[in-house]
Amino acid sequence: MTFPFVAIVGQDEMKRALTAVAVDPSIGGVLIFGDRGTGKSTAVRALAAALPPIATYDGCRYNCDPDRPDEVETCPDPTKRKTKAPLPVVDLPLGVTEDRVVGALDLERALATGEKVFEPGLLARAHRGFLYIDEVNLLEDHIVDILLDVAASGINVVEREGLSVRHPSRFVLVGSGNPEEGELRPQLLDRFGLAVDVKTPTDLAVRVEILKRRDAYERDREAFAEAHKKAGEALRRKIVAARKKLPDVAVEDDILGLVAAIGLSLGTDGARGELTLMRTARAFAALSGRKSVTVADVRAAAPLSLTHRLRRDPLDETGSAVRVERALAAVFDGERAA
């Protein structure tokens, strides 16, 4: 039984970012920077457990979606018996081989029956769920490249060992890392939709509250789950409602102007940052049950979606967060004056 998402103390930015990508996976992944033991993996697993299960076919190793004709047609495991499966959370261990990530020839079948069968890898298992990488900054470059390619295209293409396989693989990439233990390449940073910083809480009262909740959880997991069941269901309903509402959330021209102005004043490279900012603001609006994006939604989404994208002078001491805050203050003041 996982620790309930709604019972996590503090870490609001992280929770908000994860909830936003749960509403709109097209925002891209979430990068969680921070100290060890701050409950990053707990939060990811907890959110997955809080989300509605996915509909798929019984025994399908690719988590194909019965409601998508394109996936039904190409499903390599056509059992045609529908079932519900919990939202997958796949842990990508460091030092994982390319074979395990993309899939490979099924050696067992090849040796036993001489059949050439594809054995799906972690990318298939993660389809429609979360792919979690602890210490993404220590992952080997070529694996990271594969993940980013698939994350962007949503399709895993395998051409190896005489196999030719394509299967859908759309997942929310969640990476965690500690910048003290190795830098992330700028290209990689930019590919994550959102980034948040989590810190070991220094406030004693917060620490005590965390410990008391964890203790209650250890003491009686069922009772603990029961105590947070209502809040968990409310969150689930909120996310489901927001997903439904999302296509109808309007982004007025003045909001688009604001988003563009923020991007301009920060000088972010490319349009990815602004696009993510807009999508995140929309997800926030949908979560609040609003029909259109407000200035406050943009304000809340901006640090999450832009801080990690600033072109960085590696030797500039000024933190990116400070620069984003400054730019936001300037843009929003101008907004008020106008």
Add this chain to the structure above:
Amino acid sequence: MANGPPDDLAALVAAAFSLARGAPEVFGGVVLRGPFSAERDGLVRAFGPHRKIPVAAEIERLTGGLDLAATLSAGKPVLSSGLLAGTSDAFVIAGAERLPAETAGLLALMLDGAARGADGAPLPIRPLALLDEGEGDDPPLDPRLAERLAFTLPADAPAPADAPADAPADTVPKLPDGWRRVEIDDTAIAALAAVAPTVRRAHQAVQAAKALAALRGEACAQEADVALAAVLCIGALPPPAQDPPPPDTPDTPDPPPDDAGDDGAAAADQLAEAVAAALQAGLLAGLSDGDRRRAAAGRSGASTQGGRGRPAGVRRGMPGRAGRLALTETLTAAAPFARLRGAPAGAVRVHRDDLRIRRTKAKAATLTVFCVDASGSQAFARMAEAKGAVEALLAEAYVRRDTVALVAFRNSEAEVLLPPTGSLTRAKRALAILPAGGGTPVAAGLSAATRLCLRARKEGRHAGLVVLTDGRANVAIAGTGRAAAMAEAERAAKLIAAEGIGALLVDTGVRPGRAAKTLAEAMGARYVPLGRTPGAVAAAAKGLSDRIRAPA
């Protein structure tokens, strides 16, 4: 404590074992730190029934997979179940400081209950006993495991009294089933929260206090349980045969802030003091442990194991560490001999010689060690220029994802200010606090830098050295004396040449002169005077790192 190991220390060890075995999902296991000894053997036996895992075990051995050798001789697929999926109660790993990053990651996942075997089934959570034999320059225990294993004990701690003499036996007291329901009050939780370095460690300490109370048959954790839990989880145990530390231990944990609570604050203070007192003995060991842990940062899995890295061709060989089976090529190799080997029509018979493996090439990382003279003979202005040159190189390393290390020498010693790291954040911080002034122990600086280079090489990385000094050594390792110091510096320099470490010496003297030039010659280094343009140094250093990346 001076008169032989006390019984309560043995009792502590027994308690740690009970907790680790009784609730591995909370406590992870134990780290036994220290070299091999009869005492350690005794401790491992007392830990109870276990399975030993070789430190270099392949991931497939741990998670399970196709057993190729057996498959070939049987003519049908033979699956091996991984060690972690087996029925073992616990795992013991000797030389745990050498665990490859991926194995450590897998074990950490296992403790989180999130690891899966080759068949996709979740692997059970089992307690670990890691035997950490590292000392000095050795790499520290993997930080993910160090953080998850709640208890660190000296390997020569006394084994529990009723420990078995020969084979491991189940003599560890069993943790009572209801331990999770033991009461613990808020002031105790606050006290532990205030002294623990991380939230996870604080959680483990709170749970340990409950479990210790349960072991004594209590329904509520007492002050003694809390203090003991703090010693067990947060501080290392005091070494067995040593006098108690002097009362004026400089580092005591901060008392909890005043805003801890309203009426509970005073009581929390009191308890925090009790915990702090209990901690004093082991605190310093705990701190140095922290240092070694920090030094782990930046290790970037430089191992070049089979199956990792980009594909780089196929060759003959046994699958495993060296590489993964290349099936098509293997069958192609076996096919021509099918008739000869009496295979039925349409089938092939694969012999060992036919096996082909796919080779992979992991990028070998490069380490550049900066050895900076921070002595008084280096005027502060020159120091700034030196820092500028180092920063320029760091920026370069950042782009290339190389690692850097920084050694500074001044007064009478050399200090590794920055262990090998790829983190710009840490490197910048180390530079910012680079202290200056005092004597010039060139030999000590060069030796420290050489050690770093050799260690990096042992780990399969290329290493190069950039020395920034005016070469005017005046402090010998054994004492003072300019002549002795110069001679020693030259010896240290010659060692660098003998080891074939690519080096660059930047003369930072106000008037570049003979001393530095002689030193550069001795170490076979390129000599560059720090001119008016620091860019020249950066360019030269870049040339060096190019050279060590692609050795001729």
